[in-house]
Amino acid sequence: MGNEYHSVCCGLSTIMWQIDLVEGKDAPRERLIPTNSVAGKTVGLLLRMLSSMNGRGMLVVLDSGFCVLQGLVELRKLGIFASAVIKKRRFWPKHVPGDMMDQHMSAKQVGDVDSLKGHLDGVPYDLFCMKDTDYTMKLMSTYGSLVPSPKAPDKFRNVDGEVRKFQYTEPFENHYLYRHAVDDHKNLRHSDISLEETWVTHQWENRVFAFILAITEVNVYLAMRFFVWRCGDKPPMTFLEFRRQLAKALIYNEHMTHQDEDDDSSPRRSKRGKKTQHEKESAPSHARSYDGSNWIFGAKDAYQRYTCKSPGCKKLVRTYCSCSVGYWMCDACYVVHRIAVATDENVE
Known part of the structure; x- marks a missing residue:
C-alpha cells in the first residue's frame, strides 16, 4: 500500500536529514543494522536515528510517541540532550506520576512552573509541568531549569477576565518553537x-x-x-x-547532453541514428491498445492480457518492448527479439 517513515528535521532550517523505513516484521533477519535495544524498540530507534549527533551536545525535541524516559537517559549518556511531551495514553509513561503532578499544579496560577527531579541509571532528569488555562503541560527533559528563557517573548492568557502575563522556560520554549519542524517540511512537500x-x-x-x-x-x-x-x-x-x-x-x-548521442558528426554514432533502448515493460492498468502516442484505456480487467503478436505464438501477456510500445510480446519472444537486435548491431 504505502510506506511509513520515521524522520528527523533540523529545528532551525527545517531540513530533513534522516529517514527510517518502518519495516516491522517484514525486516529481513540478515540485516546488520540493529533495530532493537535492550531497553526496547523505541529506545533502539532513538539511538539509531540520532547516532550522528553523539557527543555534540545538541538538543532534540521529541514527539509524544517517543516519551520513554529510558530513551532520554540513554541519549544523555551519549551527549545528546532531549525533551519529550508527556501524554497519557491508557496509562502514564513509566516513572511519570502524572495524576500527582496534576493534583500538585491544580492550585497554581496560569504560567507557573515546577519540576519533579529524579535519577535513572545515574543520569539526572526533570519532569517539568506548567499550568495553563485548562490543563497542565508536562515535559520530561534532561536539560533546562525553572528560570524563564531570556529570549522568550511574553505570553498572555485571559483568566476570569484578567490577563495573565508570563514567559516560557527553556524546555517549553524549545518545544513550542520546534515541534512543527517535520510538519512544516511535509506541508512544503505537499x-x-x-x-x-x-x-x-x-x-x-x-x-x-x-x-x-x-x-x-x-x-x-x-x-x-x-x-x-x-x-x-x-x-x-x-x-x-x-x-x-x-x-x-x-x-x-x-x-x-552527450556528444556521442546528439552530434550527427560523431564517429561513434550508429548508421541508423540514435541507438534505441530495449526494455521489457508492462502496460498500465485498463490499457487496451496504443495509438502511437498515447495509451487507449477501456479494458474491463485492470490487468487485461492479450495474445503475443510474434508469429506462431499464442501466449496471453500484457508486456512489450520499449522500442515498440503496444506490440504485445511474451518473455520468450522478447529474448529472441533482444538477441536479434544485438546481432544486428554487432553486424553494423
Whole structure:
C-alpha cells in the first residue's frame, strides 16, 4: 500500500536529514543494522536515528510517541540532550506520576512552573509541568531549569477576565518553537505543485523514488533559504517559483547532453541514428491498445492480457518492448527479439 517513515528535521532550517523505513516484521533477519535495544524498540530507534549527533551536545525535541524516559537517559549518556511531551495514553509513561503532578499544579496560577527531579541509571532528569488555562503541560527533559528563557517573548492568557502575563522556560520554549519542524517540511512537500501527486506511478519502487526525490527538492529549497538568501538583500523566492525554475533546469539539463548521442558528426554514432533502448515493460492498468502516442484505456480487467503478436505464438501477456510500445510480446519472444537486435548491431 504505502510506506511509513520515521524522520528527523533540523529545528532551525527545517531540513530533513534522516529517514527510517518502518519495516516491522517484514525486516529481513540478515540485516546488520540493529533495530532493537535492550531497553526496547523505541529506545533502539532513538539511538539509531540520532547516532550522528553523539557527543555534540545538541538538543532534540521529541514527539509524544517517543516519551520513554529510558530513551532520554540513554541519549544523555551519549551527549545528546532531549525533551519529550508527556501524554497519557491508557496509562502514564513509566516513572511519570502524572495524576500527582496534576493534583500538585491544580492550585497554581496560569504560567507557573515546577519540576519533579529524579535519577535513572545515574543520569539526572526533570519532569517539568506548567499550568495553563485548562490543563497542565508536562515535559520530561534532561536539560533546562525553572528560570524563564531570556529570549522568550511574553505570553498572555485571559483568566476570569484578567490577563495573565508570563514567559516560557527553556524546555517549553524549545518545544513550542520546534515541534512543527517535520510538519512544516511535509506541508512544503505537499504544496502546489507536488511532485508526488503529479507523477502518476504504478510501481512501488517508483513511489519510493518519488518520495525521496520530493524530500530532496524541499531540502534544496530550505538550504537555499537558510544559508544563501537570508544573507543577501534580495527577498527569498517562494517555493512555487523555486519549483518552476527547478523543473526548467531538469528539462533543459546541460549535464545530460552527450556528444556521442546528439552530434550527427560523431564517429561513434550508429548508421541508423540514435541507438534505441530495449526494455521489457508492462502496460498500465485498463490499457487496451496504443495509438502511437498515447495509451487507449477501456479494458474491463485492470490487468487485461492479450495474445503475443510474434508469429506462431499464442501466449496471453500484457508486456512489450520499449522500442515498440503496444506490440504485445511474451518473455520468450522478447529474448529472441533482444538477441536479434544485438546481432544486428554487432553486424553494423
